[in-house]
Amino acid sequence: xxSERNANxxxxxxxxxxAGLAAAKALADAPVDVTLIDRTNHHLFQxxxxxxxxxxxxxxxxxxxxxxxxxxxxxxSVLLGEVVGVDLEQRRVHARxxxxxxxxxxxxxxxxxxxxxxxxxxxxxxxxxxxxxxxDDAIEIRRRVLVAFEAAEREPEGAERDGLLxxxxxxxxxxxxxxxxxxxxxxxxxxxxxxRRIDSDHARVVLIEGDDRLLQGMDPASSDAARAQxxxxxxxxxxxxxxxxxxxxGVQLGDDxxxxxxxxxxxxxxxxxxxxxxxxxxxxxxxxxxxxxxxVPGHPEVFVVGDAATLEGADGRPLPGVSPVAMQQGEYxxxxxxxxxxxxxxxxxxxxxxxxxxxxGRRRAVAETRRVRLKGFLAWMAWLLVHVWYLIGFRNRVxxxxxxxxxxxxxxxxxxxxTGDRLGAHRRPxxxxxxxx
Amino acid sequence: xxSERNANxxxxxxxxxxAGLAAAKALADAPVDVTLIDRTNHHLFQxxxxxxxxxxxxxxxxxxxxxxxxxxxxxxSVLLGEVVGVDLEQRRVHARxxxxxxxxxxxxxxxxxxxxxxxxxxxxxxxxxxxxxxxDDAIEIRRRVLVAFEAAEREPEGAERDGLLxxxxxxxxxxxxxxxxxxxxxxxxxxxxxxRRIDSDHARVVLIEGDDRLLQGMDPASSDAARAQxxxxxxxxxxxxxxxxxxxxGVQLGDDxxxxxxxxxxxxxxxxxxxxxxxxxxxxxxxxxxxxxxxVPGHPEVFVVGDAATLEGADGRPLPGVSPVAMQQGEYxxxxxxxxxxxxxxxxxxxxxxxxxxxxGRRRAVAETRRVRLKGFLAWMAWLLVHVWYLIGFRNRVxxxxxxxxxxxxxxxxxxxxTGDRLGAHRRPxxxxxxxx
Numbered sequence: 001x002x003s004e005r006n007a008n009x010x011x012x013x014x015x016x017x018x019a020g021l022a023a024a025k026a027l028a029d030a031p032v033d034v035t036l037i038d039r040t041n042h043h044l045f046q047x048x049x050x051x052x053x054x055x056x057x058x059x060x061x062x063x064x065x066x067x068x069x070x071x072x073x074x075x076x077s078v079l080l081g082e083v084v085g086v087d088l089e090q091r092r093v094h095a096r097x098x099x100x101x102x103x104x105x106x107x108x109x110x111x112x113x114x115x116x117x118x119x120x121x122x123x124x125x126x127x128x129x130x131x132x133x134x135x136d137d138a139i140e141i142r143r144r145v146l147v148a149f150e151a152a153e154r155e156p157e158g159a160e161r162d163g164l165l166x167x168x169x170x171x172x173x174x175x176x177x178x179x180x181x182x183x184x185x186x187x188x189x190x191x192x193x194x195x196r197r198i199d200s201d202h203a204r205v206v207l208i209e210g211d212d213r214l215l216q217g218m219d220p221a222s223s224d225a226a227r228a229q230x231x232x233x234x235x236x237x238x239x240x241x242x243x244x245x246x247x248x249x250g251v252q253l254g255d256d257x258x259x260x261x262x263x264x265x266x267x268x269x270x271x272x273x274x275x276x277x278x279x280x281x282x283x284x285x286x287x288x289x290x291x292x293x294x295x296v297p298g299h300p301e302v303f304v305v306g307d308a309a310t311l312e313g314a315d316g317r318p319l320p321g322v323s324p325v326a327m328q329q330g331e332y333x334x335x336x337x338x339x340x341x342x343x344x345x346x347x348x349x350x351x352x353x354x355x356x357x358x359x360x361g362r363r364r365a366v367a368e369t370r371r372v373r374l375k376g377f378l379a380w381m382a383w384l385l386v387h388v389w390y391l392i393g394f395r396n397r398v399x400x401x402x403x404x405x406x407x408x409x410x411x412x413x414x415x416x417x418x419t420g421d422r423l424g425a426h427r428r429p430x431x432x433x434x435x436x437x
Numbered sequence: 438x439x440s441e442r443n444a445n446x447x448x449x450x451x452x453x454x455x456a457g458l459a460a461a462k463a464l465a466d467a468p469v470d471v472t473l474i475d476r477t478n479h480h481l482f483q484x485x486x487x488x489x490x491x492x493x494x495x496x497x498x499x500x501x502x503x504x505x506x507x508x509x510x511x512x513x514s515v516l517l518g519e520v521v522g523v524d525l526e527q528r529r530v531h532a533r534x535x536x537x538x539x540x541x542x543x544x545x546x547x548x549x550x551x552x553x554x555x556x557x558x559x560x561x562x563x564x565x566x567x568x569x570x571x572x573d574d575a576i577e578i579r580r581r582v583l584v585a586f587e588a589a590e591r592e593p594e595g596a597e598r599d600g601l602l603x604x605x606x607x608x609x610x611x612x613x614x615x616x617x618x619x620x621x622x623x624x625x626x627x628x629x630x631x632x633r634r635i636d637s638d639h640a641r642v643v644l645i646e647g648d649d650r651l652l653q654g655m656d657p658a659s660s661d662a663a664r665a666q667x668x669x670x671x672x673x674x675x676x677x678x679x680x681x682x683x684x685x686x687g688v689q690l691g692d693d694x695x696x697x698x699x700x701x702x703x704x705x706x707x708x709x710x711x712x713x714x715x716x717x718x719x720x721x722x723x724x725x726x727x728x729x730x731x732x733v734p735g736h737p738e739v740f741v742v743g744d745a746a747t748l749e750g751a752d753g754r755p756l757p758g759v760s761p762v763a764m765q766q767g768e769y770x771x772x773x774x775x776x777x778x779x780x781x782x783x784x785x786x787x788x789x790x791x792x793x794x795x796x797x798g799r800r801r802a803v804a805e806t807r808r809v810r811l812k813g814f815l816a817w818m819a820w821l822l823v824h825v826w827y828l829i830g831f832r833n834r835v836x837x838x839x840x841x842x843x844x845x846x847x848x849x850x851x852x853x854x855x856t857g858d859r860l861g862a863h864r865r866p867x868x869x870x871x872x873x874x
Contacts, residue, residue: 041583041855058495060852067631068853077633080587080855097591098584135854146478147535150517154534194504196514399851402839414836415497416505417572418478418517 008033008075011337012093012106014083016043016066018323019306020112022330024076025069030338034076035104037095040134041065041080045391047323048400049132050175053141054182055190055413061399063135064392083113086278088299108301108337111275111288112330115307115321118270118285125246129265132175141264145183146418148262149203153195159259165203168251168260170243171267172209173216174358177226179264180207180235181360188234189362189411206236206258208243208251210267215366217320218356222366225375229364243267269321271308283310283318292348294333300343303336305329313351323390325351359383362408445470445512448774449530449543451520453480453503455760456743457549459767461513462506467775471513472541474532477571478502478517482828484760485837486569487612490578491619492627492850498836500572501829520550523715525736545738545774548712548725549767552744552758555707555722562683566702569612578701582620583855585699586640590632596696602640605688605697607680608704609646610653611795614663616701617644617672618797625671626799626848643673643695645680645688647704652803654757655793659803662812666801680704706758708745720747720755729785731770737780740773742766748786756788760827765789796820799845 009032013020016038024036042063051057070076084101085094092103117131130141145167152164169180187203194200207214207230213223214230214237227237238253245252250260271286280296281289287310288296294309296302306326313319332349355369357379365379374382384404391397403414446469450457453475461473479500488494507513521538522531529540554568567578582604589601606617624640631637644651644667650660651667651674664674675690682689687697708723717733718726724747725733731746733739743763750756769786792806794816802816811819821841828834840851 041587041853058497058852060495060854063854065631065853067628068849071630079591080584081591098588102591147517150478151535154516154518154539191504193508194502396851398839398843399836402835406835412505414833415495416478416502417496417500 009107009337009340010105011035011108011110012037012104013110013112014038014093015112015114015306015308016040016078017046017112017114017306017326019114019326019330020110021066021069022327023110023112023305023334024330025073026331026334027338028073028075030075030334032075032108032337034073035079036066036070036076037079037081037083037093037104038066039080039082041067042135043069043392044135045396046133047387048391049135049138050178050182052135052138052415053132053145053179054186055142055146055416056182056407057400057403058415059135059138061396061403062391064396069392083274086111086274086302088278088280088296088302091301106301109303110330110333110337111302111304111308112306112326113272113274113308114326115269115285116272117265118268119265120268122246125265128248129170129246129251129263131265132179133269142415143418144262145186146416149187149191149195149198149200150418151261152198161198163250163259163261165198165200166250166258166260166262167203167205168258168263169205169207170246170251170263170265172207172211172214172237172239173266174356175266176207176209176264177214177230177358177360179266180205181230181233181364183264184230184233184235185361186413190413190416204236204260205234206238206260208238208241208253208258210240210242212240214239215358217322218358218366219368219373221373222368222375226358226360226366229360229366229376233361233364269307275304275308285310293336293343293346294329294349295343303333305333311349319351320356322356324354328352357383357386446544446774446777447542448472448545448547449474449541450547450549451475451530452549452551452743452745453477453515454483454549454551454743454763456551456763456767457547458503458506459764460547460549460742460771461767462510463768463771464775465510465512467512467771469512469545469774471510472516473503473507473513474516474518474520474530474541475503476517476519478504479572480506480829481572482833483570484824485828486572486575487615487619489572489575489852490569490582490616491623492579492583492853493619493844494837494840495852496572496575498833498840499828501833506829520711523548523711523739525715525717525733525739528738543738546740547767547770547774548739548741548745549743549763550709550711550745551763552706552722553709554702555705556702557705559683562702565685566607566683566688566700568702569616570706579852580855581699582623583853586624586628586632586635586637587855588698589635598635600687600696600698602635602637603687603695603697603699604640604642605695605700606642606644607683607688607700607702609644609648609651609674609676610703611793612703613644613646613701614651614667614795614797616703617642618667618670618801620701621667621670621672622798623850627850627853641673641697642671643675643697645675645678645690645695647677647679649677651676652795654759655795655803656805656810658810659793659805659812663795663797663803666797666803666812670798670801706744712741712745722747730773730780730783731766731786732780740770742770750788757793759793761791762788794820794823 013036045062048062081095081097155161184205187200191200241253251258288304290309307321357367359365365383367374367379450473482499485499518532518534592598621642628637678690688695725741727746744758794804796802804811804816
């Protein structure tokens, strides 16, 4: 609509996550017009999403309106809409709002749509094993977990109540470790004196990982430390157990069945479906196989960054799907665009790995850089500092710090709300009811 | 289930709002077993709900888990469930959880289910004119308002965009006044620099009241002061205008049509449907006509308190549906139950009216007691102090204070999140689309 107003190059960025927002901000002084399109109006600080799911933080504490983040950047505008297609030949993005599909022309395109939960083809599991990628996911997990305790309180002793008080977490990456630890703490510290008939501390939290160790991306010593800290907290860690089924009653692990009415899924992600429709090569998880400059083969004006792309690092292994990779890629392609580099002038993207960390709970975490490995209290302090530091927006940082301090001092959680369809979570599916009757 | 364990009288309280929670807490030292049943797991501080709707506070800031509030009260237990019926003759409450209906026997019953939005028989308006009674309502209002600005930003100039930037608030009671003022402030202060194509400050907020003044429950001088402060803020106040229709395009006011894609409804409430099924006399709004001791005629062991009941005050007019009445009634019936008073020994309920207040916005409010009337900054300070004071739970009070301080200093709002079905709010109904095509 403003296409003829001036001769600035038009940059469209799809996605306001770590990668997309980093790219937009890095283009602030470039002679370009930036349009950032996202399906939601907020940037989400994903690393803390598990704390919303575990009733520790409110959604607003870890989200910032994209418009607010970019309000002072005069060359950037924000569009709430869903990208339904990209025409690489005509150089147009097709974005749908509530009524129409718009074709938006671009000179440079940055695709940063991120990832979504993957069930590796077992889509029937989706209903029972909920993933954690959006605020709505987090609120739904919070609801299911809190409702399970409520239902257990009403249930007489027996297998049914045990199932309500058993929580399975599938996937032993950072999110799985964090969810399992926080869930155990919720049962042990927060809910303990709230019920009259059940002892919430008897709740079982079972963390299931198909491989032989947790936190594959970290050093085996960190994996062992995380496991020890989880077990110390009371989490049952099951390694080398392959999930073969998930239904309303629990998890099938080969011949073994774990009765659990609440199942959380953190076993994998895949790129959003749009990547498969671009007509370019993708890996099994739908990630675009980008060139060393993060561009799409044959289209030097189109970049894919963050979790929607796959690229080998210096060690020959694909770069991990973590926020530092996304942010660095976003800034890198912004520089290429700002300087209008031709493909042959571009130095390949290099990831500067500052280390990795995962938190287990109160004063329990693991952290490592190339030189140092920490566990326990020191790792937890490092985790706290890094996460508050990176949390966007001054206000959110204060709110999170306040909440954490309060939780630390009182062993309470401030966001224990069941909202939405309150009583429906543990309703059995109809078929099972009819069989039972 | 514990009915034979001891000889304590069994008290069932239905509803964890101001009235029910006050009754439960006032029974702490009585020789009774208290069961509080609620459909949600939290007590909601209703007077601040409009701030959640206007993106100023998070739901968790104004809600406290009922279990947590009562955790140290040994004679109280909490049940998450929906009461579907009451058998006054058999003295049993029928409560449904996610799977079954339980019949719970009582010796004393306190019904404190509160009210819900009433459309006075025009239930077709419900879809387009959203009320504000629950957290889910507040989040939905927040979503519709924020989505309207987003849609306006995409829309070319014209009637359609004007409709998106017009917000109608129907009903000039405290909630309507507060919503209209906060909405105008959102447009004027918060969103102003966030958009590139629209000026959010041009958004129209129209407050519609059928009577000839706002805030009927207060002195006419307060009504005038509220109106002046609203108009000063830029709200259009329409008095004496009867709403004759509400649809996706706006509000019909007799011969006049106001094009407004977002319509908020604060024109009235009625008791929840359960009251009509008790077989006792109710008023037009479904409120049980209780005796001077808040009991149900013919059933001295059953009390109805708060918004579910109607009772005349000392001036011969029905007591207003406000939280002080609810709390005082809850405490009053708790005392009758604790002391096991026979009907003839009961002194009638007397409401101690400490005054009323409504806030318009930043440093704008009205407040009055029998002796003093305040407006502007002083009224606003009084409003702040009273609301923070009564907000349950130390932690919420700190969070709210922090949020307000931050908002006051920065003119920002911290909870500007669009969640849920993000793009659907302003989708036109199908029929209109087809006509247009």
